Amino acid sequence: MAIKKVGVVGGGLMGSGIAQTAAQAGYDVLLAEVSQELLDRGMGRINGAWDMLTKKGRITEEQAGEYRGRIRGTLDMRDFADRDLVIEAIIENMDEKKKLFSALDGIVPAGAIIASNTSSLPIIEMASVTARQENIAGLHFFNPAPVMKLVEIVRTIATSDETTEALREFAQSLGKTPIIAKDTAGFVVNFLLIPYMLSAVRMYENGLATMDDIDTGMKLGCGYPMGPFELLDYVGLDTTLYAAEAIYHEYPDPAYAPPTLLRRMVQAGRYGMKTGKGFREYAEKR
Ligand code: CAA
Ligand code: NAD
Numbered sequence: 001m002a003i004k005k006v007g008v009v010g011g012g013l014m015g016s017g018i019a020q021t022a023a024q025a026g027y028d029v030l031l032a033e034v035s036q037e038l039l040d041r042g043m044g045r046i047n048g049a050w051d052m053l054t055k056k057g058r059i060t061e062e063q064a065g066e067y068r069g070r071i072r073g074t075l076d077m078r079d080f081a082d083r084d085l086v087i088e089a090i091i092e093n094m095d096e097k098k099k100l101f102s103a104l105d106g107i108v109p110a111g112a113i114i115a116s117n118t119s120s121l122p123i124i125e126m127a128s129v130t131a132r133q134e135n136i137a138g139l140h141f142f143n144p145a146p147v148m149k150l151v152e153i154v155r156t157i158a159t160s161d162e163t164t165e166a167l168r169e170f171a172q173s174l175g176k177t178p179i180i181a182k183d184t185a186g187f188v189v190n191f192l193l194i195p196y197m198l199s200a201v202r203m204y205e206n207g208l209a210t211m212d213d214i215d216t217g218m219k220l221g222c223g224y225p226m227g228p229f230e231l232l233d234y235v236g237l238d239t240t241l242y243a244a245e246a247i248y249h250e251y252p253d254p255a256y257a258p259p260t261l262l263r264r265m266v267q268a269g270r271y272g273m274k275t276g277k278g279f280r281e282y283a284e285k286r
Contacts, residue, residue, distance in 0.1 A: 007083035011042020015089035017145030020046045023071040025174045039073045089117040092242035098129045105130035115139035120243040124156040133158035151176040156183040185250035200228035201259045229279040233272035241266045
């Protein structure tokens with residue numbers, strides 16, 4: 001299956017990074033959002049990254065121009081009728097994702113692949129609302145998508161070998177290393193990472209150490225590039241909470257239960273860097 005035309009739905013933190021990565025690798029990319037303002041914001045993030053890379057001398061002006069020429073935005077899902085692969089990167093909510101999968105199934109060509117970038121939700125539930133379960137899989141990128149080298153390919157009980165192979169080749173063409181995960185909550189990485197971040201919140205909630213000391217401990221003690229609170233604000237507290245809930249739903253073990261403080265932060269609208277306020281405050285919303 002030759003993938004040439006790629007669609008990305010959702011131009012937030014992840015969708016914009018995935019669209020940027022695919023355009024850099026030579027694909028024709030279409031990015032969809034729900035409003036012009038959000039589409040402009042997503043495209044602005046992508047163009048900002050290319051400006052930054054040009055200024056740093058990592059890419060030439062000419063390359064940046066070529067990348068820009070390969071990507072366009074839309075508010076109309078019907079424009080996805082010629083896409084070979086669509087990657088869904090909308091909010092971590094099953095009802096919203098199912099609505100989108102059902103709509104896309106009626107729009108994209110027969111045989112096209114629809115993949116989800118979900119952090120933790122069951123892929124087969126999204127596939128269940130389509131008539132192409134064999135062409136559906138998880139394609140899980142890591143934040144920031146243009147930089148992190150891993151992609152998890154999540155195979156459901158219905159995903160075909162052809163779809164898995166096509167996604168493996170696609171991930172490699174982006175310069176990523178794919179690993180195959182089963183369709184279980186959290187897949188491989190988040191099943192380990194989310195309980196780690198939840199433990200850090202519980203540690204702080206119970207007054208065992210300060211937030212700064214916990215971050216410093218994990219950075220200097222383990223060589224992690226970010227401490228857990230820096231990573232929580234970077235990933236998004238909303239996304240982390242929804243992913244934790246999905247894992248806890250499947251494995252009702254207290255280690256996976258979202259701590260009350262995390263829930264309260266999300267209820268307060270403190271989602272992290274993207275809203276300017278999370279465990280710490282940021283001068284600019286991302
Ligand atoms: N496009 C292309 N390149 C980019 C880029 C972009 N949008 N943003 C940054 N870069 C490049 C920079 O140019 C730089 O490259 P050079 O060294 O060639 O200059 C490099 O990436 C590093 O960037 P910075 O110097 O700006 O920043 P840094 O060195 O402080 O690293 C970081 C930033 C990569 C985010 C690092 O802090 C890190 O690895 N943090 C941990 C991230 C992590 O754990 N992610 C996983 C989250 S979990 C997840 O994603 C799964 C989920 O479902 C929730
Ligand atoms: P985000 O909130 O930054 O972006 C989501 C975007 O989707 C928003 O801009 C929203 O307007 C848009 N959207 C919602 N419904 C839409 C629709 N029907 N059509 C088009 N656009 C729509 O979220 P994010 O952090 O980019 O996460 C997106 C997905 O990627 C989630 O499933 C999340 O679990 C997953 N993920 C997130 C991370 C992370 O670190 N944040 C890492 C890997 C995977």
